[in-house]
Amino acid sequence: MDDIDRIIIDRLQEDGALTYAEIGAAAGLSPSAVNDRLKRLRAEGVIRRMTAEIDPAAIGLGLLAFVLVAVNEPESEVRFREAMKATPEVLECHHLTGDFSYLLKLRLRDTAHLEHFLMDRLKPLSGIVRTHTLIALSSVKETHILSASLSGAVHA
Amino acid sequence: MDDIDRIIIDRLQEDGALTYAEIGAAAGLSPSAVNDRLKRLRAEGVIRRMTAEIDPAAIGLGLLAFVLVAVNEPESEVRFREAMKATPEVLECHHLTGDFSYLLKLRLRDTAHLEHFLMDRLKPLSGIVRTHTLIALSSVKETHILSASLSGAVHA
């Protein structure tokens, strides 16, 4: 993981359709050297996969919501986690510090869809003490691009 | 936007390196028909871009945190938004309902990096009344894959 890797990672996050030649031009490398590095970065798990970024509204998922969830019984947590993993509306589920144990990020069609999720999916799960729902009015910024140069001095 | 589009979108989110032939096999289409549809989906903005999904820990960004921010002075909001957009640690910034006006999603190296962000980046901004920081202990689920079939009956 050197500066050249970081350039490759940055470029490929911005535009995953770049050719090896284009990446190479940015990184000062031949196309085959880019190929070699990409193979390694994939094998190491640094690059998890290539993926398409979709406009949620374009496929009818115009509502973004976050739900804080307090779960108290430890034996309920396993089932809760499995349910979240299996629910496509749940994009993210993080285990947190603080009085709420989990934060969910949801993409939904509308408020009726949200209500259905809260009432029919979440509430029936045992051990849920309390929830707090936050609805996004707009998104100032939403990316998953990680600035490889932020990592500073790095490992391996 | 029909069922075939939805299959294409689902497949391409799972694996953006699929060839037109592979997508076509899943969707019952010839490679050139897949090409035609992809061109349209890109032109319509349904597919925003192709991108690489990176392991945050692999590039030294092992800490995930969320920060709820209460901003009161309306004229401060513009500057606040611009600052968030310009800060690479901030992956997301959503305008919310509720007593906190914004939710930030951050990727950071460690708690020292978080402290630096809170003290030197966030606090100096005017109009910030209150913040509440949530640290992720682990992530049960984290994806940005939208289930195209969730959209149900759809438009255009």
Next chain:
DNA sequence: CATGAAAATCAATGCGA
């Protein structure tokens, strides 16, 4: 959707630090 020319991928090989 079929076709085919142009482009990209990717493995093999050789070279140089």
Next chain:
DNA sequence: TCGCATTGATTTTCATG
């Protein structure tokens, strides 16, 4: 030995009809 460049066969893309 490790990483890069060159080469060329194969595969993929993508405009045309």
